[in-house]
Amino acid sequence: MFDLDPTTREPLLSTPEARANYEHAQREVAAGRLVDEGVVEHQTSYWDAGAIRCHCGAVVELTDHWEGSACQRCGTEYGSTGQMFRANWREFCRETGELDD
Ligand SMILES: [Zn+2]
Structure with a gap:
């Protein structure tokens, strides 16, 4: 999973490790060993009693x-x-x- 830029909807690859991980994932998808599920939204909620x-x-x-x-x-x-x-x-x-x- 990769965080997305909220405006461009492109992966945020701000470190060399993140870029390498993303490229590896793309190679795995191309090889058929991973499934690209596209953009899947994950959210958390937080409750503050005030x-x-x-x-x-x-x-x-x-x-x-x-x-x-x-x-x-x-x-x-x-x-x-x-x-x-x-x-x-x-x-x-x-x-x-x-x-x-
Ligand atoms: Zn009081």
């Missing part, structure tokens, strides 16, 4: 970790979408068996 402003005024960076995020100033905890957790959520979850630390 940040909210806590009721105390501090900015809280959210996380998708199950324990949520705590305000560094007042200690209020929030879930990944910014919902405020009840103050005793850990105690509640121990009672229901969801948390067994």
